[in-house]
Amino acid sequence: MSATLAPVEVTVVPCLKDNYAYLLRAPGAARAVVVDASEAEPVLAALEKLGVPLGAILSTHHHADHVLGNEPLVARYPGIDVFGSAHDRGRIPEQTRFVEDDEHIEVEGLSFRCLLVPGHTLGAVAFYGQGAVFTGDTLFAGGCGRLFEGTPAMMNTSLNERLASLPPETRVYCGHEYTASNLRFAAHVEPGNAAVQAKAAKVAELRARGEPTVPSTLADERATNPFMRCDSAEIIAHVAARLGSDRSPAAVLGAVRAAKDAF
């Protein structure tokens, strides 16, 4: 589906301390779409630079640092749609569209498949389209979100069955700039992984120049992200003390998550 669409223009909008909002504009579209309006001001400044008004908000989940901009942006652009999971009804400010798992949405010339990816929260959605996936706090470059509402089994399904089934070249746009610290943990649990070392060096260069480390790609994540490498012998050995006899990917993911929480 995405391959037939023209590449979308993505503006990375740093918000708050380390959040990212993303402004998307289809070629020639009269209005832009924002993924995760963390706060209004930087989004409004980015819209002004693009020279187009806002047409819709996509919210990956209900946490305040991803939706604080919803109300002021809807006040500025009355009548725009706010998309979020049906599961998040009542939790996402100004929500008007309640998407179900695998639902296709068309908005301002863009097309997305909504993937319900519970784990960080129960209503977490990843928006997949135009060769990119917007993962909020589910999949980070080099890591994943904390399991505030879901279980390791849910997060394992979300990362290693749902997201991992997307094409490897899919660009990954995540909700926070956590990549450098995530990769320090990745190197700690899998010191023999040369891809982690190479990516960490690349990320250090980007951060030294003040540049974002997004987008990553799914291929990159499968090569470097310990939460997508639950079959790595080195990782399993590292967390063995936290594992019982269950060495399933879900159990390994839970143990890696617990190790990261304590790192």
Ligand SMILES: [Zn+2]
């Ligand atoms: Zn969150």
